[in-house]
Amino acid sequence: MTTAPKTCFIIMAIGEQVHAGSIVTSADLRSRYDNLIKEAILKAYPGIDVIRADDVAVPGSISSDIVERIMSSDFVIADVTYPNPNVFYELGLRHASRIGTIIIRDRSGPMVPFDISHLRFIEYEDTTAGLRNLSVKLREYMAFVEKNQDKPDNHFLEIAKYKKHKFLDFSEETSEELEIITAFMQNPELFAVASRAGAGGEVDQMELLAAMQANPESAKQIAKIVARSNSASNQPNRQARRSAKKGR
Incomplete structure (x- = not known):
C-alpha cells in the first residue's frame, strides 16, 4: 500500500511589497519561493508535497481550499519577512488549528512584529549558502515536530492545553x-x-x-x-x- 506524501503549505506575501522605500515585486517573491524556500524544503524533506496559496487560488483571496490546507497540512511554513495582513491572518488560523508550523524570515528584512517576536523562527539569506543553511534548519525543525506530535508549538495552543480548553466540535455538522x-x-x-x-x-x-x-x-x-x-x-x-x- 502506497503511503500518501507529507504535505507542506507555504504562507508568504505574494503580491508586490514595499520595504525601506524599495519595491519587491510579485515576480521577485515568486523567484524566492521557487528557487530558495521550496528548494530548501525539498532538500530537507525529499518527496514532500509543497504548495503555495497562488497555486490553488486567485492572489489575495482566502478560498476554502486554502483554509483546508492551512488546517490539514502536515507542515505550514510561514515567511513573515513583510508585514502582510494575509500572512498574519493565515498564520493565526494555523496556530489555532494544529502543530507543525515553522516561521521563517529574511535576515535583511524588517523586524518581526512584537506579537510574534517571542516565537522561534528561522532567519535565512537569499544566497546559495543561505539555501543550504535554511535546508539544514528546516530538517531539524521537521524532525522535531514529527517526534513531538503532542507538544504545542505556539502560545495559543500552549494556553489551550494548560486551560484544557474544549474546542468546538464540527464533526457532527450535516x-x-x-x-x-x-x-x-x-x-x-x-x-x-x-x-x-x-x-x-x-x-x-x-x-x-x-x-x-x-x-x-x-x-x-x-x-x-x-x-x-x-x-x-x-x-x-x-x-x-x-x-x-x-x-x-
Missing part, C-alpha cells in the same frame, strides 16, 4: 451545512455578507442581492442545497399529516 459553508467561502463577496450576518451585524439586502448577482453559480448552488435541506426536514411533517388524515 453535509448540507458543510456544502453551504464551502460555497460561501469560495466567493469572498458572499462570504463577507454571510460573516456579518453570522456575527449579528446588519445585512444590507441590496448588498446581498449584488453579491448574489456577482456570483450566480454559487448563489444557485446555495439555493439548491437550502431547498434540498428544507425538503428533507419537512418530510417528517408531511408524513405526519398524511398519517393524521388516514386516522380520521
Whole structure:
C-alpha cells in the first residue's frame, strides 16, 4: 500500500511589497519561493508535497481550499519577512488549528512584529549558502515536530492545553451545512455578507442581492442545497399529516 506524501503549505506575501522605500515585486517573491524556500524544503524533506496559496487560488483571496490546507497540512511554513495582513491572518488560523508550523524570515528584512517576536523562527539569506543553511534548519525543525506530535508549538495552543480548553466540535455538522459553508467561502463577496450576518451585524439586502448577482453559480448552488435541506426536514411533517388524515 502506497503511503500518501507529507504535505507542506507555504504562507508568504505574494503580491508586490514595499520595504525601506524599495519595491519587491510579485515576480521577485515568486523567484524566492521557487528557487530558495521550496528548494530548501525539498532538500530537507525529499518527496514532500509543497504548495503555495497562488497555486490553488486567485492572489489575495482566502478560498476554502486554502483554509483546508492551512488546517490539514502536515507542515505550514510561514515567511513573515513583510508585514502582510494575509500572512498574519493565515498564520493565526494555523496556530489555532494544529502543530507543525515553522516561521521563517529574511535576515535583511524588517523586524518581526512584537506579537510574534517571542516565537522561534528561522532567519535565512537569499544566497546559495543561505539555501543550504535554511535546508539544514528546516530538517531539524521537521524532525522535531514529527517526534513531538503532542507538544504545542505556539502560545495559543500552549494556553489551550494548560486551560484544557474544549474546542468546538464540527464533526457532527450535516453535509448540507458543510456544502453551504464551502460555497460561501469560495466567493469572498458572499462570504463577507454571510460573516456579518453570522456575527449579528446588519445585512444590507441590496448588498446581498449584488453579491448574489456577482456570483450566480454559487448563489444557485446555495439555493439548491437550502431547498434540498428544507425538503428533507419537512418530510417528517408531511408524513405526519398524511398519517393524521388516514386516522380520521
